[in-house]
Amino acid sequence: MIEVVCIEHPVASNLLVHLRNKRTTYYNFRQNLDRLSYILAVYCLAHLNGKKVKIDTPLSPAKGIITIDKVILVPVLRAGIGLVKGFLDLYPKAVVSHIGIYREESTLKPVRYYFKYPKFKNKKNLFTIVLDPMIATGGSMIDTINALKEIGLKNIFVASLLCAPEGINAISREFPGKNIKIRIFTFSIDKNLNKKGYIMPGLGDAGDRYFGT
Ligand code: PRP
Numbered sequence: 001m002i003e004v005v006c007i008e009h010p011v012a013s014n015l016l017v018h019l020r021n022k023r024t025t026y027y028n029f030r031q032n033l034d035r036l037s038y039i040l041a042v043y044c045l046a047h048l049n050g051k052k053v054k055i056d057t058p059l060s061p062a063k064g065i066i067t068i069d070k071v072i073l074v075p076v077l078r079a080g081i082g083l084v085k086g087f088l089d090l091y092p093k094a095v096v097s098h099i100g101i102y103r104e105e106s107t108l109k110p111v112r113y114y115f116k117y118p119k120f121k122n123k124k125n126l127f128t129i130v131l132d133p134m135i136a137t138g139g140s141m142i143d144t145i146n147a148l149k150e151i152g153l154k155n156i157f158v159a160s161l162l163c164a165p166e167g168i169n170a171i172s173r174e175f176p177g178k179n180i181k182i183r184i185f186t187f188s189i190d191k192n193l194n195k196k197g198y199i200m201p202g203l204g205d206a207g208d209r210y211f212g213t
Pocket residue numbers: 076077078079080101102103104108110132133134135136137138139140141167197205206207208
C-alpha cells in the first residue's frame with residue numbers, strides 16, 4: 001500500500017525552480033539540492049516515534065519527548081547521495097545503508113550492483129528512509145523496496161524530489177497489499193515520462209547535474 005505526500009512549501013518551490021533551470025551550474029544545483037534535503041528530512045522525520053522523559057533545566061524539572069527509532073537512510077547510488085546531507089545534519093545518529101542501482105539505458109530496467117543493510121535481530125523500531133531524487137519509471141525504487149522487503153521490513157519511507165505519474169502507478173501496482181506500507185514524500189508529481197524515460201518537465205539527469213559529470 002502506498003501513500004504519496006506532495007510537500008508544498010514556498011522555500012522548496014524557490015529551490016526547485018533553480019534545480020529545474022538548465023542554466024543552473026552544477027555547484028549551484030548541488031547547493032540547492034542539499035537545501036531541499038533538509039525540507040524532506042523535516043517532513044519524513046516528523047513521523048518518528050518517541051518516549052516521554054523527565055529532565056532538569058538549570059531552573060526546574062521539565063518533561064520532554066525523545067525519539068526511540070533507529071533511523072536507517074538508504075541512498076540509491078549515485079544521485080541519492082545528494083539527499084543525505086539534510087537528514088544526517090538533522091539526525092546525526094542515522095545509519096547510512098547504500099544501495100547501488102543504475103538504469104540500463106536501452107531497457108530502462110534497474111541493475112543492482114551493491115547493497116549493504118545492517119543486521120538487526122529486532123526490526124520493531126527501525127525507521128528506514130530510501131533517498132532518491134527521481135522516481136521515473138519506478139523501476140529503481142521497486143527494486144530498492146524489494147531488497148528491503150526481502151530482509152523483513154514492512155514500513156518504508158521514501159524521500160524524493162520529483163516523481164512521474166508512471167513511476168507512482170508502477171510502485172502502487174507492485175505493492176498493493178497491506179503487508180507493506182510505503183510513504184513517499186516528494187515536491188512534485190510531474191507531467192509524464194518522455195520516450196527515453198526522463199521525467200517531463202523534470203530537471204534532467206539528477207546524478208550528472210549533482211556531480212558535474
Ligand atoms: C536515476 C535516479 C533513479 C533512477 C530513476 O539514476 O537517481 O535512481 O534514475 O529512474 P527509474 O525510476 O526509471 O528507475 P540513474 O540510473 O541515472 O543512475 P545514477 O544515479 O548512477 O546516475
